[in-house]
Amino acid sequence: MNAVHVVTHLEDGLAALLAYACRGVVQVRTASGFGTGVVWRADPEVVEVVTNAHVVREARQGVVQVVTHDRQQEVARVAIFKPEVDLALLRIEHPHELDAQAVLALPFDTDGRPRVGELVFAIGNPRGEPHVITMGVLSAWSEALAGGRRIPVLRSDVLLAPGNSGGPLLNARGSVIGINALIVGGDQSVSIPATVVCEALDLRRWHTKPTMRAA
Amino acid sequence: MVVSMSDAQTLLEQFSQQMADAVEQVGRSIVTVYGRRRQPSSGFAFAQNLVLTASHALERTRDLRIGTPDGRKLAAELVGRDDLTDLAVLRVGQLDVPTASQTAAARVGQMALAVARPGEDGLMASLGVVSKLLRSPAMSRARWAGRLDRVIQTDAIPYPGFSGGLLILPSGAVLGMLTSSLLPGIAAAIPLDVALPLAQDLAHHGYLKRGYLGVLTQQVVLPAAQRTESRQRGLLVVRVEDNSPAEQGGMMVGDVIVSVDERPVNDADDLLAAVSAASIGQPLRLGVLRGGVYSTVTVAVGER
Structure with missing residues (x-):
């Protein structure tokens, strides 16, 4: 594969990954504002x-109200x-x-x-704009103070804005490695690791292997 | 060539893992530098028991310590520093950290990772591109002009403590040492092929040798008869140091320097930039007005 082919395939891989992942991301609306889910x-x-x-x-x-990527609305x-x-x-x-x-x-x-330096993507609704994708790398494993106790967090350099909260931080396989949570991070982009999410929400039946192999 | 979508996705995954591999591999050479009260900075091993770091992040010269990738805390001794280039060399006994050796030349548009070890949390990385290659002459007003041949500008986020870390390619090849002090508010990297010879000088002498001519000058407006469109001002030589390169080259008090190697000299910064950029011993052709007549004097740059 020459360099041009590699780049084309990377672009194709990126587009396919993000088109797939957008189907699993929703807008969450309440009377007072919105976030991502x-x-x-x-x-x-x-x-x-x-x-x-x-x-x-x-x-x-x-x-709350949930809006899907194809604009369907449902009450949750x-x-x-x-x-x-x-x-x-x-x-x-x-x-x-x-x-x-x-x-x-x-x-x-x-x-x-997740490894420092690997590609990560965020999908969310910054300032109400639906399904905005930002890319970066995992910057560090760190800790943040949440509700008076220290929890492990993922720091990344993806661009997040209000409205991204609750959205996924994805790896290059399309798996969710964290939930973006602006409020614990101060000025940096911070996500709650998937392990913490699954434990806290008791997601016992979480998927054991990534499903993105189709297409 | 027909490639399925899943091949494309595999390639994306491989690329992502390759970047993480590169960070991990180069991270083995990157240490934490404890040289100021608050945020520690970074540094990297460039030779046995020697660490190169950013001078501006050393707010003290004693009680310096470094943290190794395997979690050891070691005492470090400041061997030499140079504030204009923002380079400092530390000697660390029993460092036992591999040196960063594989380098590459930067090209505008290349993807680049900023990698550093700014504290106990371990390695940190951010992603960007090589935004611009700055060359010394175009930046002659910058304090590093003439001392650093090239500087790389990147849009990778310089997290606190990133100075002294490395800017690398996704392949793991090193582009340069990160510093936040050369370009205000922007991450920059000093290419390794520029930084390492200076680091060796710092390790051997404790300071960077500077070229000098040995003249004291004062800016003057040229007499109307001597003025041209590109030549309005010059530098009047008011003193020539004894036994200096200038004296040996035949410079005299009263000469007015108007050019160096055919490039016009309007003020002392122009002359300083030209001398700084020259290597020790290099002959410079100075255009001077002597008694109203243009002539040239050749002076070999000296060191001190």
Whole structure:
């Protein structure tokens, strides 16, 4: 493969990866604002979405609106709320309005330890703009103070803005390695590692291997 | 050639892992430098028991320590530093860290990773491109002009403590040493082929030898008869040091320097930049007005 081919294939790989991953990212709306969510379960009878607790803090009667990449809207209930790690799980039961086929559950990578220097991507709704993709590398494993205790966090150089909160930090395989959480990070881009997410939200049935091999 | 989408994705994954490999590999040469009260900086092993780091990040000259990739804390001794080029050399006994050796020349547009070890959290990295290659003559007002041949500008984020770390290619080849002090607010890297000879000088002498001529000058407006469009001002020689290169070359008090190697000299900075850029012993052809008549004097740059 010559250099031009390599670059073309990298571009193709990038485009395919991100087109795929966007199907697993939703906008989360409340009366007071919006953030981003990651679909981790998309069964015909139930769809579950991971987001930040601070995104749904103002949810009226524990109900928020979820908008998919193809503009479908559905009402979701806050099923788990963990402000101490800034995480929440939203559940859509019997999604009558939602074509569950249209959304895709993204695999959470809890096996591999993300490596400093590997490519990472964020998808979110910065300032309300849907499905904006930013790229960078994993900068460091670090710690941040959340709810009075120190939790491990991933630092990266991807560009995040308000509205990215709750969205995925993806690796080059399309697996979720973290949930972006601006508020714990100060000026740097910070994500809550997938291992912490799965433990906190009790995602027992998380995917054991990345599904992105099709296309 | 037909390549399936999954091949393209495999390539993307491989590329990503290759970058992580490169960070890990070059990270074996990168140490933490404890030389100021707050944020530690970085440095890298460039020879046995020698670390090159950024001079501006050393706020003290004693009680310096470094942290190795394998978690050892070692005492370091400041061997030499040069604030204009922002380079400092530390000697560390029992350093036992591989030297960063594989280098590459930077090209504008190349992807580049900034890699550093700014504290206990281990290696840090950020991604960008080679934004620009700055060459000394174009930057003659910069304090490093004439002393650093080239400087690399990058848009990779310079996290606190990144100075003294390395800018590398995704292949792992080293482009240069990072510093945040040469270009205000922007990450820069001193190419390794520029930095290492200076580092060796610092290791041997403790300072960087500077070229000099041995004249004291004062800027003057040229008499109307001597002025041309490109030549309005010159440097009046008011003193010639005894036994200096200038004296040996035949410079005299009262000469007005108007050019160096055919390039016009308007003020002392022009002359300083020309002398700094020259190597020791290199002859410079100075255009002078002596008694109103143009002539040339050749002076071999001396060192001190």
